[in-house]
Amino acid sequence: MAQAAASTCEICTGGPGEYYCQQCDQLFCGSCKLSHLRMKISKNHTFLSGPNINKEEKLLCIEHDEIFFFFCNDCDTPVCRICSVEKHSRHLMTDLTKSTEKLRSELVKTIESKITTSSQTVSKIERETKTYREEVKAVIKTITDDGKYLKNLIDKKVDSFVKLVQDEEHRVLQKMSTITKFYKGVFENCQQWQKNITEMETIADVLLLQKLKKLKVDVDNIDLKQVPERSSVSYINKKPSGTEIDSLFGELQFKEGQAVMEKTENQQNTRPKESQKMYTYACMFCRNEQISATEPSTSSNRYVFKL
Known part of the structure; x- marks a missing residue:
């Protein structure tokens, strides 16, 4: 295929054919192009230029x-x-070049908006992740300090509480990481689309319109959903004077979005006096409570158990 860079002007046959008239289907040099546009019959003709015409x-x-x-x-x-006269006389029609430019402009604005939103969202998630991890560290330190205070009595409970916090941290960080990766992916895709649109500037309008329409479908398919409220964790400690291990721990709470996974307000000590030790635990989702003589597994993140 002949490239514009290797062709000569088809009007004067002397200068380089650097400009392509879309209406006349001819290559022009710079001088012939100016003369062409001065003519009344061709003053509205459009040209393409570049090494890859x-x-x-x-x-x-x-x-x-x-x-x-x-x-x-x-x-x-x-x-x-x-x-336009024979088959589309009563249809709504617009100038092809203007339609293409309008779609291109809309796409550029949409992509820029999504890049801005994605960038801001990633920054917000990273800040909140840092804050959350600091809270986790603070909670673990408090739990560990309580363990030191009750050294010989509560080693086992300290380990179970720390593990519960770390398991929840792992789950929440995985969720945050997934959201972050999604928005980073959107950010990278939008950057690539920006580059693609820039590289399409020398393509004929009819081809450019088709490519832009296809790109618009991909851009519109990106759904930037609202990021859930940041999860948080806290630990309310206390310094009891009793000797029963189960009564010496504070309340461990996890907050995710609007859902707060914590002990119920009407919590009571359900251990019968002078009888077998009993445990009360509640499902985080349905909040139904159960009583059992077997201590609930701390490896499960479905239950909040009451001491």
Whole structure:
């Protein structure tokens, strides 16, 4: 295929054919282009320029072998002058070049908006992740300090509480990491789309419109959902004077979005006097409580057990 950089002007046959007239299907040098645009009959002709102009890529109306000038909004297709009169006379039509430029402008704005939103969201998640991890560290330190205070009596409970916090931290961080990766992916995709749109500037309008429409589908398919409220964790400690291990611990609470996973307000010590030790635990989701003589497993993140 002949490239513009290796062709000569088809008017004067002396200068380099650096400019391609889409209406005349000819290559022009700079001087002939200016003369062409001064003529009344061709003053509105449009040109393509650049090292990769390929005349063979220009698409014509199959039926009339005419250049596409308009875009029929009713039929969602480019049309030539003859088609606009014969088949689309009562349809809503716009200038092909203007339609292409309008779509390109809308896409650029949409992508820029999503890049800004994605960037801001990633920054927010990273800040909140840092804050959450600091809270986790503070809670673990408090729990560990309580363990030292009750050294010989509560080693086992300290380990179970720390593990519960760390398991929840692991779950929450995994969730935050997934959201972060998603928005980073959106950010990278949008950057690539920006680059692609810039590289499309030398493509003929009819091809550019088709490519932009396809790109618009991909861009519109990105759904930037609202990020859930930041999860948090806290530990309310106390310094009891009793000797029973189960009564010496504070309340461990996890907050995720609007759902707070914690002990119920009407918590009571359910251990019968002078009888077998009993445990009360509640499901985080349905909040139904159960009583059992077997201590609930601390490896499960479904239950909040009451001491």
